[in-house]
Amino acid sequence: MLNSVSPDFLADLAAQVPGCLRDAAPRDVEDPRGRWTGQSRAVAAPRTTDEVAQVVRACAAARIGIVPLGGGTGLVGGQVAPDGPEPLLVSLERMAGLRAAFPDENVLVVEAGMILQQVQDEAARLSRLFPLSLASEGSARIGGNLAANAGGVNVLRYGNTRDLVLGVEAVMPDGSVFHGLKRLRKDNTGYDLRHLLIGSEGTLGIITAASLRLFPRPAAQVTGLLAVPSPEAALQLLALAEGRLSGMISAFELIHRTGYDFIAQTLPEVTVPLSPLPEWSVLIDLGLPRQIEADEAFATLYAEAEDAGLVSDGVIATSEAQRASLWRIREMLPQANRKIGAVSSHDISLPLSHIAAFIPTATAALAQIGQFRINCFGHLGDGNLHFNVFPMPGKTRKDHEHQREAIKTCVHDLVDAMGGSVSAEHGVGRLKVADLEKYGDPAKLAAMRAIKAALDPLGIMNPGAVLRS
Incomplete structure (x- = not known):
C-alpha cells in the first residue's frame, strides 16, 4: 500500500537533496485534453543522475509513488495521477544537457530533460539529422519521448523512437543506476533493458540520459x-x-x-x-x-x-x-482538433491492406450510434491513423459525453477485429489501461505484470499507468 506525500516526507527529502523541490505549477498537473487534473503538490527537479537516485530511494523507503514528468504533452494521462495516494512528481527539467557528441559515429548523448527541438538542433549543428519529429517537439522532452516510444511523422523511413536509441541510462525502482549508455549497434549480451525501459512509460524506471542515433542529412x-x-x-x-x-x-x-x-x-x-x-x-x-x-x-x-x-x-x-x-x-491539425473539442479520439494502427476498408466501415458503424463529424488523418505510411470523432456544428462534446464509451468501444472493437492496435504511438498511460486488459494478449499481460513485480515490487513507479495498480 502506498502512502501520500506528507510535509514530513518533503522536509526529509529537502534535507537529503537540497534545492531539488519546488511547488507544482498548474501545467505540471494538467492533461492537454482537459479530462484529468493531477493531485500532486510537489515536484522534485534533481540536477544529476545521483540526485534522481537519491529521490527514488527516499520514495521507496517511504513507499511514496513517483510520477515522472517530461514536457507534459502526453495524451493518455501517463503524466497525470488524478486519484489514489498523492505521488511525488519527478521532473528532469534541470537535466537537459548535451553530454557528448560523436559525429563520426552518428551518435549524440543527451540528458533526458532536453527538449526534442533542441536535440534536433544539436544534430543539425553536426550536419546530421535526428529524425524524430512531432507536433509537440517544441515542448516535449526527449526522456518522455523515449518513455512513450513516440512515433511521429518520419517512422516510415527511420522507425519509432525505439529504433533511434543505442543505449540508455536509467534509475531503477530501488534507486540503483543502470549504466547503459553504450554506443554499440551490436551488443548481444542477454536481455535488452534498453528496449524494456523504452515504452514503459515510467513504470519500470526513470530514463536519465540516452545515446541517440543520428543520420546523414538528405542533400x-x-x-x-x-x-x-x-x-x-x-x-x-x-x-x-x-x-x-x-x-x-x-x-x-x-x-x-x-x-x-x-x-x-x-x-x-x-x-x-x-x-x-x-x-x-x-x-x-x-x-x-x-x-x-x-x-x-x-x-x-x-x-x-x-x-x-x-x-x-x-x-x-x-x-x-x-x-x-x-x-x-x-502540424496544426491537432491544435484545430483541440479547439473544436473531440467526443472521442483514437490513436490506432492497422495493417495497410485493411485501412481502406476500415475507414468507411467504422464511419458507418458510428452512424448507428449518432450523428458525428470524423476527422481522419495520420501517418498512412506506417498504418497509424488518428480517427477522431467530433460533434456536429452547434453541439459540443459535453452533449455526447454519455456516448463516449460506446464510440470508443465501436472503433476499438473493429480495430482489434482487423488485427490492429488501439494504441499506435501515444501509449497506454491511464486512459487505456482497461483497453490493454480487454485487447491485450493474455500471455503478454502476464509477462508484463511479472516484469513489473520483479523490478518494482513496491509499485512506486508511475502507479496506475499501463498496468492497473
Whole structure:
C-alpha cells in the first residue's frame, strides 16, 4: 500500500537533496485534453543522475509513488495521477544537457530533460539529422519521448523512437543506476533493458540520459500536397512512390477534408493551397541524395500517379518557406482538433491492406450510434491513423459525453477485429489501461505484470499507468 506525500516526507527529502523541490505549477498537473487534473503538490527537479537516485530511494523507503514528468504533452494521462495516494512528481527539467557528441559515429548523448527541438538542433549543428519529429517537439522532452516510444511523422523511413536509441541510462525502482549508455549497434549480451525501459512509460524506471542515433542529412528535400480520390488511391500512390524512390520517402501523411474545415474554422491564418479543397489528400516528403534532382523526381512521380488516376491536383513546394507552410497545415491539425473539442479520439494502427476498408466501415458503424463529424488523418505510411470523432456544428462534446464509451468501444472493437492496435504511438498511460486488459494478449499481460513485480515490487513507479495498480 502506498502512502501520500506528507510535509514530513518533503522536509526529509529537502534535507537529503537540497534545492531539488519546488511547488507544482498548474501545467505540471494538467492533461492537454482537459479530462484529468493531477493531485500532486510537489515536484522534485534533481540536477544529476545521483540526485534522481537519491529521490527514488527516499520514495521507496517511504513507499511514496513517483510520477515522472517530461514536457507534459502526453495524451493518455501517463503524466497525470488524478486519484489514489498523492505521488511525488519527478521532473528532469534541470537535466537537459548535451553530454557528448560523436559525429563520426552518428551518435549524440543527451540528458533526458532536453527538449526534442533542441536535440534536433544539436544534430543539425553536426550536419546530421535526428529524425524524430512531432507536433509537440517544441515542448516535449526527449526522456518522455523515449518513455512513450513516440512515433511521429518520419517512422516510415527511420522507425519509432525505439529504433533511434543505442543505449540508455536509467534509475531503477530501488534507486540503483543502470549504466547503459553504450554506443554499440551490436551488443548481444542477454536481455535488452534498453528496449524494456523504452515504452514503459515510467513504470519500470526513470530514463536519465540516452545515446541517440543520428543520420546523414538528405542533400535535398521536397514536399508536396496532393489530392487523391480515396484512401485506397493514397495507398496505391504510396506503393508507386516506394517502387520508384525506395528508402527516400520520409513521410506520407493522409488528411481528410474535415481537417481543413476545422483549420479554416479555428486557425484562419493557416491556408491550404488547393482549390477546391479535396475530400482526401496526402502530404508526401522526400529526402534525396545528391545524384537525384529533387524537383524532377517529384514531378515524374506526380505524372505517373496522375496517369494512373491516383492524383487529381497538387502543390509542390519550391522553397523552404513553402515547404514549411505545407508542413504547418499538418502540424496544426491537432491544435484545430483541440479547439473544436473531440467526443472521442483514437490513436490506432492497422495493417495497410485493411485501412481502406476500415475507414468507411467504422464511419458507418458510428452512424448507428449518432450523428458525428470524423476527422481522419495520420501517418498512412506506417498504418497509424488518428480517427477522431467530433460533434456536429452547434453541439459540443459535453452533449455526447454519455456516448463516449460506446464510440470508443465501436472503433476499438473493429480495430482489434482487423488485427490492429488501439494504441499506435501515444501509449497506454491511464486512459487505456482497461483497453490493454480487454485487447491485450493474455500471455503478454502476464509477462508484463511479472516484469513489473520483479523490478518494482513496491509499485512506486508511475502507479496506475499501463498496468492497473
